[in-house]
Amino acid sequence: MEKNMEKAKDYCAYAASCGVIPLAPHTIFTQYLNDAVPEQREQGLRMGHELLERCNELWVMGDTISQGMKDEIGLATFLQLPILYVSDDMVKNQTMIRQSDRPLDINDCIPDSSQYNYENQFLVLKPGVSSKGEDMTADDSIWYARDGYGCIYGARGQAVYAESLLTGKYIHWERHDFCGIVKPESLKEWLLDKPVRNEAAEELTKFVTPELISATKQNHTACGYPFLIGYAPAEGGLHETFCLDPDPVNLASFIVKMGKERGDLMICTPLDTPFLNTFGTFIDCCEDQDFLQKHLLPVLVPMQMGETEPQEINLTEDQDNEAFLDDFAVEDDMEL
Incomplete structure (x- = not known):
């Protein structure tokens, strides 16, 4: 228990160094709830879920995911909150994340890809277009096109139904809302700052190295x-x-x-x-x-x-x- 508390403190210190305000519920609730008592443990878990509903995002820290963490990931998915996965190596090496708010743009797209078919492609939302009605940041830049007539270049219909890579939010866009298909190296750089889990994105960027990003x-x-x-x-x-x-x-x-x-x-x-x-x-x-x-x-x-x-x-x-x-x-x- 003491070892877990020390690790949680290290995780919180890392997250704070990245510029966010971290809350690790079990470091707080165990001050007055006994985790060994089933009723109090259940109360702590319920309070943790209520706290998560008031948070902006969930950080999954470390290389081991417990059942309680899985439950929180499920709730965050339902709430369409960003879920960021931070490995122990990232903490040990002080790999900073959530540092870039620059929205991606046409320079981050494959040349002339605005004339390609979009289905099952990662697209760059045009700067100035936001799903939140606020100033756009890099969080809102990458969308995975699922379907819609607008995915087909030259089609009369322009609807593109796409999923946010960060939150999983599924939205109806128009084809002209996107700059084009993201370059793998730009997607990799985005993922290094916002380490979400997505098999298609990981497959597309598996050969992209920091050296290649720098050279590009x-x-x-x-x-x-x-x-x-x-x-x-x-x-x-x-x-x-x-x-x-x-x-x-x-x-x-x-x-x-x-x-x-x-x-x-x-x-x-x-x-x-x-x-x-x-x-x-x-x-x-x-x-x-x-x-x-x-x-x-x-x-x-x-x-x-x-x-x-x-x-x-x-x-x-x-x-x-x-x-x-x-x-x-x-x-x-x-x-x-």
Whole structure:
């Protein structure tokens, strides 16, 4: 009991350092209720639930979830309160959360994704649009689109029914209320500050590292990524994987050389989301039109016309990138 009380004090001190006012009911109620007496324990649990109804959010602290905690999580879910999961490692390392109130915007979206289908995608709500009728913060930025005619690009109906990633609140929006589909790295950064649990979000961001977030922020390459993943057809219906230097001349050389030799190609981001694909040596589509028009085509077209020669293809040698590629054993069911 004494050990649990000390841990609860540590948790409260951590939460307070993040800028919130923490309440751990059992550290208060046990001052005058005996947890060993069933009637008084039941009274304490009931009082804890009533207290939770007056709180703004629930923080689930530590790596072990007791039955009492499960009951509180169920109540918070019913009340549509934010539920934040803070591990013991986060407390030990003093990983600060709830520090960012910047609403996400168009820069946090996949380029041109406002023209994509939205169903089962994480969307960025436009700044200035709020479900609470208040000044919008980052809390209200991310929504998971469930259904509605507005999920289909070009449909006459514009209704999008979406669920708040933070609270689970389910609301009818209009398609024009959203900027587009969130970039995985922006979603990961949001989750680091607001550690909610969502399987789809965790799957989408499982390969996003703090280094990748930092590199994307610095935008130290024309396309904004430290490297790109190239896929080219190989023997036996398989596809060979290349970890490419994102320099436009290097990408153009890869497209011309491998397009002539292998056929249709696909180039993806470090998160293995589509970046561009080709019909042989010619671009079929590209997710970043600004990069395509300003950086890639000026060097690619002369190579396609035979006016310049493609250079030797540069592959990155970063061991982290190599380990990343090991997770993508590509077989013949890959669509190019």
